[in-house]
Amino acid sequence: MRAAVFYSPNNISLEERDHNYLSGDSQRGGVLVRMNACAVCGYDVNVYRNGHTKVRAPVVLGHEICGELVESPNISNSRTYLDDDVSKLDLVEGTRVVLSPVVPCLNCMYCDIGQYNLCINLGEIGSSVDGGFAEFVRIPNNTLRIGGLIPLPKSLTNEESTLIEPLACCLNGFKRINSFVNERLEDKTFVILGDGPIGLIHLQLAKYLYGAKVIVVGRVNHRLQAARKMGADFVIELEDNKDSPTCAIKEVLDLTDGKGTRLSIIATPNPDAFEVAAGIASKNSIINIFAGMPRHRSFQLDPNWVHYNQIALIGSFSATPQLIHESITLVTERRGINLSSIITHQCKLDEIYKALEITEEFLGLRVVINSF
Numbered sequence: 602m603r604a605a606v607f608y609s610p611n612n613i614s615l616e617e618r619d620h621n622y623l624s625g626d627s628q629r630g631g632v633l634v635r636m637n638a639c640a641v642c643g644y645d646v647n648v649y650r651n652g653h654t655k656v657r658a659p660v661v662l663g664h665e666i667c668g669e670l671v672e673s674p675n676i677s678n679s680r681t682y683l684d685d686d687v688s689k690l691d692l693v694e695g696t697r698v699v700l701s702p703v704v705p706c707l708n709c710m711y712c713d714i715g716q717y718n719l720c721i722n723l724g725e726i727g728s729s730v731d732g733g734f735a736e737f738v739r740i741p742n743n744t745l746r747i748g749g750l751i752p753l754p755k756s757l758t759n760e761e762s763t764l765i766e767p768l769a770c771c772l773n774g775f776k777r778i779n780s781f782v783n784e785r786l787e788d789k790t791f792v793i794l795g796d797g798p799i800g801l802i803h804l805q806l807a808k809y810l811y812g813a814k815v816i817v818v819g820r821v822n823h824r825l826q827a828a829r830k831m832g833a834d835f836v837i838e839l840e841d842n843k844d845s846p847t848c849a850i851k852e853v854l855d856l857t858d859g860k861g862t863r864l865s866i867i868a869t870p871n872p873d874a875f876e877v878a879a880g881i882a883s884k885n886s887i888i889n890i891f892a893g894m895p896r897h898r899s900f901q902l903d904p905n906w907v908h909y910n911q912i913a914l915i916g917s918f919s920a921t922p923q924l925i926h927e928s929i930t931l932v933t934e935r936r937g938i939n940l941s942s943i944i945t946h947q948c949k950l951d952e953i954y955k956a957l958e959i960t961e962e963f964l965g966l967r968v969v970i971n972s973f
């Protein structure tokens with residue numbers, strides 16, 4: 602099979618892998634999926650350029666996956682961690698699926714309570730286990746055992762289905778926001794810091810689930826125009842200079858009559874975003890750090906500011922299979938969530954370098970590889 606293998610920063614090699622690789626072995630087990638489409642995430646570009654502590658090279662990257670089962674999974678002999686609804690799902694040869702890239706240990710306190718994304722020995726498809734930038738991907742047993750392979754309705758295209766996984770991650774953030782605050786968000790002015798695909802998915806969810814007034818802050822003009830089309834009430838375009846956090850704070854305060862915002866979502870790896878989020882936070886407000894940041898970056902945080910203003914500073918990471926189910930339902934309803942609008946480019950696997958470059962240079966929104 603054809604695969605794009607990551608070896609080290611700036612070194613991804615397109616190569617053929619032999620058939621033995623596909624047949625799996627007793628240790629790896631799992632089920633084989635033929636790739637239909639795989640989206641290129643900002644994380645993939647970050648790994649390509651800088652490597653990552655989570656990545657065990659050589660490995661095939663790509664975790665936003667839509668494919669088709671090549672064989673029927675056999676998980677009946679081992680204990681499964683599925684609830685009744687999930688275990689009744691029909692998974693047979695030919696079923697079109699999306700997947701949770703989470704490979705949990707099933708042996709830690711977080712796995713015990715179903716928070717597989719927080720597993721202390723977490724593996725991830727496309728990081729520590731081969732992912733979707735290849736003709737086939739083998740899904741590990743532990744992912745199967747938590748219901749991490751989820752059948753797709755016919756109405757969803759392969760391309761939009763790749764974005765179910767990032768949608769589930771954004772939904773995870775909103776669930777955290779709801780449960781943490783445990784009260785109605787009476788002031789529904791939300792600020793999304795970041796104009797990339799993740800920022801725009803947050804925008805769609807904020808509009809659809811909350812009817813929020815949303816301000817999107819970013820640096821890329823065509824992305825901010827896309828945000829407007831998707832319903833952003835205001836967009837703020839920043840220059841790339843050291844004053845830009847101060848400008849962003851001033852503009853948001855101007856737009857909110859000096860009150861600031863009830864919720865900020867950091868959907869950019871730019872660490873300046875935290876300074877902005879702190880500068881625009883109203884009392885009793887929430888800041889969700891959704892994006893991963895470069896290593897060795899830290900922020901100044903005054904505990905008195907958190908205390909006297911009753912600030913909730915939260916993080917959210919990845920998603921559980923349950924959230925992937927909920928995301929499929931959201932997209933299938935065809936009401937407020939339109940993942941196709943986030944996809945601007947389609948490439949062949951042989952064009953992986955081009956796909957990474959489009960993503961890195963912010964030339965569009967999501968690039969999807971849909972020919973292998």
Ligand SMILES: [Zn+2]
Nearest residue numbers: 642644665767
């Ligand atoms: Zn991703």
Ligand SMILES: [Zn+2]
Nearest residue numbers: 706709712720
């Ligand atoms: Zn675990």
